[in-house]
Amino acid sequence: MSILVVAEHDNHELRPATLNAVSCAREIASHLENSAIHLLVTGHDCATVADAGAAIAGIGKVIQADAAFLGRQLPEDMAPLLRELAGNYSHVLAPASTTGKNFMPRLAALLDVTQISDISAVESADTFVRPIYAGNALATVQSSDPVKVITVRATAFDAGETGSDRAPITSFEFSIEQDLSRFVSENLSVSERPELTSASVVISGGRGMQNGENFVLLEKIADKLNAAVGASRAAVDAGFAPNDMQVGQTGKIVAPDLYIAVGISGAIQHLAGMKDSKVIVAINKDAEAPIFQVADFGLVADLFKALPELEQAL
């Protein structure tokens, strides 16, 4: 049986997390015999995404479901669509993004199977590892369901490569009339910076930043390092930064090459979102702050003095 990966995209571009999910699928496939990997692209006018998906190494076929009503990937449409396809697959995977987390449990319930959230490692075709308790523990779980419905922690798997081979693209017709949910509007943050979850450098600010204007100090450094800017929950709650910048157990999971935490104490819920970064730097005026326990390099200093110096030194 084959593996189906659901692509993450905005109808124009394939999101990087898709490549990580494909790597996870390849690991699962290595435990199976003759298992192909198919990529599902559902959306509206999403041919460029299907094309990009066809170039990912290891993809045997792209299935494109293209229709106006699929443009927003509402779970009330996505779950029944996926149910139609799921019978042909041993595994259905999607990145553990807010989109995947929205429709995958709905799909699992329609199939009367469990869902396995946010896996960070593959032990065999039916056994997976996932963080629990804000990353304070790793659970190894085994599923006996006929179809394994899984969301993938993107930062735990390498990004799959794209090559010059092209997988064939087939189209899948699906229609449904539902009035349970209607899309009304969207308010998306626009940023010139790299995306938080895939940037190789992230600099985040916490309550210690004191206000939103002071985030400029972080942005100046981000400009020099081509970094994304993140925030702690306390900073988001205080209105210093928008919600989509929150890093942590209940925000975004990041694992860049370099993570710089500024004015962040290091609560377990924040650590859950960044402690798999390769190198962690903490700047905090309190030498006892727990963030120093996970930092490779700690600087005990007032951030208002240290940040301008850092900008200068780069």
Place this chain on the structure above:
Amino acid sequence: MSVCVDPPWQKRHHCRPFSQGRVWVFMKILVAVKRVLDANVKVRVKADGSGMELANAKMAMNPFCEIAVEQAVRMKEAGQAGEIIAVSIGPQACQEQLRTALALGCDRGILVTAEGEIAPLQVAKMLRELVEREDAGLVILGKQSIDSDNNQVGQMLAALAGMGQGTFACKAELADGRILVTREIDGGEQTVSLKLPAVITTDLRLNEPRYASLPNIMKAKRKPIEQLTPADLNVDTDSNLKTLRVSPPAERAAGVVVESVEDLVGKLRNEARVI
């Protein structure tokens, strides 16, 4: 939704039911509250890898469920709901979290007693049965349990009950017989309009939960909690997902304290080679 010909609850519930001709309608809200380890407590994995060291640990209502209760209570205070029913599934000790929910303004509780970890699909099946029995017009859950970090039950319940889902909600408003839910998504926010009855799961910024007052804690002691078993709800609690073992995450090697920004930049360039 419950439909009655005259409104005998009006005085009792201090709510403003909306009328459709001679028929009065008032919405019941079902809120799911889970008992979890307190968010401020750090736990260890048991030496034998069978689970977490939870004996004598401080337990609490899952923080996202507190937000769910607050949302329901505010809707009732605004005259948009008649009765709020809090449901918890787990050991007898979940009574504590149900009492908290009652002290915060829920009208009655339902405890489905079950030992051990109950998987999201099974929780969703029990809740579906209760939604049907109670004829709930709205179900509010947390987006995620902070222990199992699953983020599944609301979505599964919506599928099983054939309802729309407004997950990760930071705003929810009734409008023209539907509910408008603004959701926190990776790129920003999205608003959807759901047909009622519907399922909502709460994100952190939906509201700031109140504290229970002492008089309300006293009053809550007299509010009813009904006890049921999974069998009463025709649900088998066995799951097809087994936890084989639980292990501690890899420790990070101890880091160094640098003396100055210059020192830091030197180390990042020459030792770590990340800039």
